[in-house]
Amino acid sequence: MHKKASRGPRLLSLFALGVLLFNYPLLALFNLPRMIFGVPVLYAYLFIAWALLIFLVARVVDRPDPG
Amino acid sequence: MFKGWVIAVASLAYIGLLFAIAYYADRRADQGRSIIANPYFYSLSLAVYATAWTFYGSVGRAASDGVGFLPIYLGPTLMIVLWWFVVRKMIRITKLNRITSLADFISSRYGKSALLGGLVTVIAVVGILPYISLQLKAISTSFQILLQYPEMVIPRKSSAVAAMQDTAFFITLLLVFFTVIFGTRHLDAAERHEGMVAAIAFESLVKLVSFTVVGLFVTFGVFNGFGDLFSRAQADALIAPLLSPFGGPAVSYANWAWLTVLSMLAIIFLPRQFQVAVIENVDEKHLRKAVWLFPAYMLAINIFVLPIALGGLLSLPHTNIDADTFVLILPMAFKHEGVALFAFVGGLSAATGMVIFETIALSTMVCNDLVMPLLLRLKALRLAERSDLSWLLLMIRRAAIVIILFLGYIYYLVAGEAYALVSIGLVSFAAVAQFAPVALGGMYWKGGTREGALTGLLAGFVVWGYTLVLPALAKSGWLPNELIEYGPFGMTLLKPVELFGLSGLDQITHAMIWSMIANIGCYVGVSLFSRQSAFEHSQATMFVEVFTQTGEPGHVWRGRVSASALQTLLGRFLGPARAAELFSTYARDRGLASADELNADAMLVQFAERQLAGAIGAASARTMVATIMQEEPLGIDEVMNIIDETSQVIAYSHRLETQQQELQQVTNSLQAANRRLQEVDRMKDDFISTVTHELRTPLTSIRACSEILADNPDLDLHERQRFLVLIIKESERLTRLINQVLDLAKLESGLAEWHNEALDLREVVNEAINATTPLFNGRGITLDMHLPDAAMTVQGDRDRIMQVLLNLLSNAAKFCATAAGEVEVRLILEGSNVRVSISDNGIGIDSADQELIFEKFRQAGDTPKAKPQGTGLGLPICRQIIGHLGGRLWVESRLGYGSVFSFVLPVNPADAETGISP
Numbered sequence: 001m002h003k004k005a006s007r008g009p010r011l012l013s014l015f016a017l018g019v020l021l022f023n024y025p026l027l028a029l030f031n032l033p034r035m036i037f038g039v040p041v042l043y044a045y046l047f048i049a050w051a052l053l054i055f056l057v058a059r060v061v062d063r064p065d066p067g
Numbered sequence: 068m069f070k071g072w073v074i075a076v077a078s079l080a081y082i083g084l085l086f087a088i089a090y091y092a093d094r095r096a097d098q099g100r101s102i103i104a105n106p107y108f109y110s111l112s113l114a115v116y117a118t119a120w121t122f123y124g125s126v127g128r129a130a131s132d133g134v135g136f137l138p139i140y141l142g143p144t145l146m147i148v149l150w151w152f153v154v155r156k157m158i159r160i161t162k163l164n165r166i167t168s169l170a171d172f173i174s175s176r177y178g179k180s181a182l183l184g185g186l187v188t189v190i191a192v193v194g195i196l197p198y199i200s201l202q203l204k205a206i207s208t209s210f211q212i213l214l215q216y217p218e219m220v221i222p223r224k225s226s227a228v229a230a231m232q233d234t235a236f237f238i239t240l241l242l243v244f245f246t247v248i249f250g251t252r253h254l255d256a257a258e259r260h261e262g263m264v265a266a267i268a269f270e271s272l273v274k275l276v277s278f279t280v281v282g283l284f285v286t287f288g289v290f291n292g293f294g295d296l297f298s299r300a301q302a303d304a305l306i307a308p309l310l311s312p313f314g315g316p317a318v319s320y321a322n323w324a325w326l327t328v329l330s331m332l333a334i335i336f337l338p339r340q341f342q343v344a345v346i347e348n349v350d351e352k353h354l355r356k357a358v359w360l361f362p363a364y365m366l367a368i369n370i371f372v373l374p375i376a377l378g379g380l381l382s383l384p385h386t387n388i389d390a391d392t393f394v395l396i397l398p399m400a401f402k403h404e405g406v407a408l409f410a411f412v413g414g415l416s417a418a419t420g421m422v423i424f425e426t427i428a429l430s431t432m433v434c435n436d437l438v439m440p441l442l443l444r445l446k447a448l449r450l451a452e453r454s455d456l457s458w459l460l461l462m463i464r465r466a467a468i469v470i471i472l473f474l475g476y477i478y479y480l481v482a483g484e485a486y487a488l489v490s491i492g493l494v495s496f497a498a499v500a501q502f503a504p505v506a507l508g509g510m511y512w513k514g515g516t517r518e519g520a521l522t523g524l525l526a527g528f529v530v531w532g533y534t535l536v537l538p539a540l541a542k543s544g545w546l547p548n549e550l551i552e553y554g555p556f557g558m559t560l561l562k563p564v565e566l567f568g569l570s571g572l573d574q575i576t577h578a579m580i581w582s583m584i585a586n587i588g589c590y591v592g593v594s595l596f597s598r599q600s601a602f603e604h605s606q607a608t609m610f611v612e613v614f615t616q617t618g619e620p621g622h623v624w625r626g627r628v629s630a631s632a633l634q635t636l637l638g639r640f641l642g643p644a645r646a647a648e649l650f651s652t653y654a655r656d657r658g659l660a661s662a663d664e665l666n667a668d669a670m671l672v673q674f675a676e677r678q679l680a681g682a683i684g685a686a687s688a689r690t691m692v693a694t695i696m697q698e699e700p701l702g703i704d705e706v707m708n709i710i711d712e713t714s715q716v717i718a719y720s721h722r723l724e725t726q727q728q729e730l731q732q733v734t735n736s737l738q739a740a741n742r743r744l745q746e747v748d749r750m751k752d753d754f755i756s757t758v759t760h761e762l763r764t765p766l767t768s769i770r771a772c773s774e775i776l777a778d779n780p781d782l783d784l785h786e787r788q789r790f791l792v793l794i795i796k797e798s799e800r801l802t803r804l805i806n807q808v809l810d811l812a813k814l815e816s817g818l819a820e821w822h823n824e825a826l827d828l829r830e831v832v833n834e835a836i837n838a839t840t841p842l843f844n845g846r847g848i849t850l851d852m853h854l855p856d857a858a859m860t861v862q863g864d865r866d867r868i869m870q871v872l873l874n875l876l877s878n879a880a881k882f883c884a885t886a887a888g889e890v891e892v893r894l895i896l897e898g899s900n901v902r903v904s905i906s907d908n909g910i911g912i913d914s915a916d917q918e919l920i921f922e923k924f925r926q927a928g929d930t931p932k933a934k935p936q937g938t939g940l941g942l943p944i945c946r947q948i949i950g951h952l953g954g955r956l957w958v959e960s961r962l963g964y965g966s967v968f969s970f971v972l973p974v975n976p977a978d979a980e981t982g983i984s985p
Contacts, residue, residue: 007151015148022141022327024320031313035301038294040310042134043373050144050366057148058359 010060014053021049074213074411081273081412082241082419085266086248092265103264104349106356111268112343113361114275116143116334117368118198118421119205120492122274122414123391125369129376130390133312138323140369142330144362153335155354156510157345159613164685165677168428169341169502170436171684176509176610177517178603181686184436186521187502190528191338192429192471194498197539199425199475201491202418206238209395209414213407239476246423246472247465260427264347267424270416275368277413281394282371284406285378289397293374300377309377325576329493332500338428339421346428422472430467435684438463443690457642460682481543493575494535497582501527504587513607515590518597523590530566530585534578537563630665632695633675640682640691649678754923758808761939765797765804772797807940811923814947821864821951825975828859828868828901832894835872842880848888859894859901860975863952868972871945871956875905875968878941882909882966897971900954904969912960920958921946945970 020026030045037044095102102108121139128136146153157172166172170191174184290296300306312318334340348354379393388396394414398406439460504527505520541551554562561567564574566581599607630650638646650662653674657665665671672692679688772790776782782790813819836852843850879890891906912920923943942956949956949970960966 011148011151015145018141018145018148022138022145023324027320027323028313031311033301033307033311035297038292038297040297040301042311042313043297046134046137046141047366047370050141050362053144053148054359054362054366057362061151061358062355 007060011057014056014060017056018053021053022046074210074408077408077412078210078238078241078415081415082245085245085269085419088269089262089266091262093262096261101261101349103261103268106353107360108264108268109348109353110357110360110364111271112264112347113340113357114271114364114368115267115339115343115420115424116337116361117271117274117365117417118492119202119414119418121368122278122417123205123209123394124201124492125372126376126379126393127389127391129309129373130380130393131309132318133309134373135312135318135323136372137369138326139330140365142327143334143365145327146331146334147358147362150354150358153507153510154344155351156613157335157341158348158351158354160510160610161345163609163613165681167346167435167681167684168432169336169338169506170432171680171686172341172345173502173506173509173520174436175685176506176606177515177520178600178606179686179689180517180521180603181436181440181690183517183520183524184432184684184686185440186524186528188429188432188437190498190501190524191432192474194495194501194531195338195425195429196471196475196478196495197491198495199422199472200479201495202422203239203476203479204491205391206415206418208392209411210238212392212395212399213411236476239472242419242422242426243469243472245419246426246468260347263423263427264343267343267420270420271364273416274413274420275364277409277416278368278394279371280406281398281410281413282375284401284403285397286371286374288403289378289382289401296374296377296381299381303381306377306380319573322573322576325579326493329496329500329575329579332503333496336499336502336506337425337496338432338499339424342424342428342431422475426468426471429471430464433467433471434460434463435682435687438467439683439687440690443687456639457645457682460640481545494539497535497575497578498528498531500579501531501582501586504583504590508590509607510610513604513611514594515607516594516597516599517603519590519592519594522593523586523588526589527582527586530582531578534563534566534581535574538574630662630671633672633692634662636691636695637675637678640679757923757939761804762801765801768797769794769801804940807944811940811944811947814944814951821867823862823864823952825860826863826865826868828861828894828903828972829854831865831868832872832892832903835869835876836892838873839876839880842877843890846880846883846888848880848883848890851889851891853891853893853895855894855896857896859896861901861952861972862975863972864948867948867952871948871970872903874941874945878968879905879907879909883907896974899974900971901974902969902971904967906965906967908965911962911964912958912966913962914960917958917960921956 027042030042032041034041092102103112125136125139160166161172164175166175170184170187173187174180177183286293286296290299297310301310313320313323335344375393375397376390379388379390379397382397382400383393395407395410398404398410501524504523505515508515509520537546538551540546541548551563553559559565559568564577566577569577569580572580634646634650637649641649647662650665653671654660654662654665659665676688676692679691682688683691772794776787776790810819832852832854836850840850876890876892883890887908889908893902893904893906895902921942923940946956949972952972954970954972956968956970958966958968
């Protein structure tokens with residue numbers, strides 16, 4: 001019960017993180033005509049941030065209920 | 068080399084495979100061994116979100132906007148983080164109420180309003196039509212392109228029109244066939260389609276694999292990996308801006324943000340998404356995997372969008388090939404027929420999946436929330452009296468599927484060519500976003516009313532039509548272009564694309580801003596100024612508080628109906644066999660042998676209503692049950708009654724509380740009385756044992772003296788005389804004792820006779836003193852007497868008062884000091900009382916004994932060895948007498964200084980009024 005109760009706030013904060021990652025101004029920082037490891041910076045940033053968010057959500061939600 | 072028949076066979080084979088899967092899954096479901104009841108099928112079925120728009124359109128968008136296509140997938144990723152709150156709640160509400168569609172959901176929330184359900188249905192159908200036409204367009208275009216291989220001819224609007232129409236028409240027919248077969252195979256109360264879900268999940272896999280294959284082919288087959296592809300793109304002056312597109316002509320941060328919001332709403336409120344995510348959900352727990360698997364799917368299918376787009380732009384420069392077709396064209400351009408065919412199948416699966424599920428969801432809405440409520444209201448049809456309506460429901464749904472698909476086809480013919488795929492889709496997104504305020508508001512705000520929801524939806528829909536559909540129609544040539552350029556009647560403020568002069572925004576952002584202002588504004592505003600009906604309020608509470616409620620939801624039917632009538636009603640819509648089965652299951656669950664034993668209580672009626680809601684929608688189900696219930700609506704009077712009853716109950720409980728307190732008091736006094744009784748009982752026992760003891764003492768003396776006289780006949784006369792005197796004295800004492808015991812018993816039981824009269828107390832005192840003077844004189848005691856001159860009249864029994872006085876005087880004589888004894892008798896008037904006090908200068912009484920001496924057989928300094936000087940009943944008797952006459956007897960004394968015995972008696976009332984007469 002203890003862990004379950006904290007699922008809500010964690011998800012809300014992940015949502016806030018997602019909104020932050022995928023919007024101005026963070027987005028503007030990566031809107032550069034440059035490459036990193038042969039991939040455009042913006043393209044790399046969006047997919048890495050996206051994957052990170054999915055990973056974190058999975059960590060929070062997809063766990064068996066304790067007890 | 069592609070022949071038409073190769074493509075046709077491939078398409079048919081693919082759709083045949085879908086049939087097989089759907090058939091197999093339905094069979095398994097019928098056997099109770101569902102194959103889709105796991106989170107992976109659920110997540111894959113959610114991917115019906117990725118349509119031909121994703122498959123072809125994203126690449127087209129990327130070719131002009133770079134990453135500008137991504138918000139459509141980032142939005143759902145963000146939204147799905149909140150699914151744990153929003154969709155879980157929707158699933159709970161839906162399952163409790165047997166809701167079958169989005170329209171049902173919204174109408175249920177606002178008091179099962181048929182009007183609202185109908186409006187939602189109309190908006191959904193009108194809004195989704197462009198989206199369906201988009202899929203048809205994608206399928207037929209891809210078919211045409213593939214057919215013309217190896218020529219890469221982009222079908223121009225004028226060329227090959229007839230052939231294309233044929234293709235699209237053929238495909239539409241095929242889809243109708245498939246959807247009708249599997250979407251409306253039977254009527255299910257829960258409105259779930261396991262076969263369809265299995266087929267859709269399979270299609271999701273196919274389109275992902277197919278798109279990835281094309282992506283890998285372009286990236287690693289045509290180019291040498293990502294590095295090569297991107298560096299060549301950056302080197303091209305025309306293409307390089309796409310790599311950092313923000314601030315360019317097409318992509319702004321505001322547009323990006325609005326597209327994100329739009330797709331956040333679409334992932335919930337697109338009818339097919341609501342269908343797969345909420346209605347087809349088997350288990351809430353599947354959400355746990357879906358919230359990351361579905362975004363992961365979207366991420367995977369989007370990785371190659373930009374590479375394919377860039378690859379297309381780099382490989383096919385300076386051609387007028389539509390970027391929407393790159394996925395298909397690129398494999399063709401490099402002569403890879405297999406990849407091209409696979410790409411075609413992927414696109415086909417993306418498009419058919421969407422069309423199938425969207426039409427099923429829409430047909431359910433059209434049937435349950437638009438047609439049935441209307442038909443049931445048409446009294447002339449007498450539908451409510453027909454015996455079996457399940458065939459009718461199926462026919463309506465099948466007809467709805469056919470009509471919706473052909474409307475989509477017509478829209479495609481009329482307007483489909485004017486826009487790119489993505490732009491068409493976004494118009495639909497904006498339409499379904501109109502549901503968000505009333506649906507989300509309804510789930511979290513109890514105050515939203517039916518009127519608010521109706522006006523909000525209507526306002527949003529009208530603005531949507533004005534700002535998005537009108538320009539589309541104008542662009543297709545159906546409306547004069549001047550309307551868009553200069554506004555209606557030349558009023559530039561009302562220009563559909565720059566409403567009220569709001570300019571500088573793209574069309575979608577512009578439309579979203581105005582429609583949301585109108586929608587939310589009207590919804591909230593009208594809700595605040597309108598009133599909910601009682602039933603609506605109970606529905607609102609049930610929706611908002613679904614997680615905190617336990618047990619069965621909603622409205623309790625009040626009225627009378629028989630169980631068999633309910634079963635017949637259910638049978639009309641679900642088929643008699645199914646109804647009988649449901650009822651016997653219900654009866655078994657409640658431990659009854661058969662459905663015949665069922666009572667038509669509120670629970671059963673509610674059960675029947677919910678089953679019915681699954682087939683014909685909440686609003687119609689309510690109407691139907693109402694026809695056989697003849698239930699009066701919960702009117703304001705009823706509510707007042709309930710409130711009244713409540714207050715009565717409260718009052719009643721207050722009364723109970725007071726009564727309980729009173730009872731408590733009575734109990735307390737009873738307990739006290741009981742204690743007193745036990746005390747008295749004990750005292751009685753004491754009294755009897757004391758009396759017998761007191762009686763035995765003189766008896767023993769008499770017997771002893773008599774025995775001496777009997778045993779000694781030679782006793783001299785003097786001695787004999789002495790014993791005889793003793794015997795007489797003891798006998799007298801015995802007599803006196805018995806008299807006093809009897810006297811006391813009489814006084815205490817109230818049986819004593821009283822001869823009350825007006826007396827002058829002076830006379831009585833005088834007489835008593837005269838009687839006792841010899842006693843005093845004999846002991847050498849001086850007797851002083853202070854009597855007033857006026858008469859002291861009291862009411863009383865002369866003999867009894869005399870008895871008291873004699874007793875007190877003889878006591879005074881008995882306990883007075885033998886030498887220099889003084890006794891004083893006073894008679895004085897004290898207010899309305901006459902007080903008699905008799906004081907002596909004897910040994911006095913210890914303060915501890917002063918009350919004791921008024922108890923029976925108690926005497927001051929009572930010790931076993933001291934010889935009793937009286938019976939011990941004199942003072943108790945005196946106190947009884949004085950008490951009976953309304954007076955008081957008491958003693959004041961100090962050990963060694965004598966005692967004062969006093970009593971007061973009330974003055975004769977007659978004299979008290981007139982004053983003491985002389």
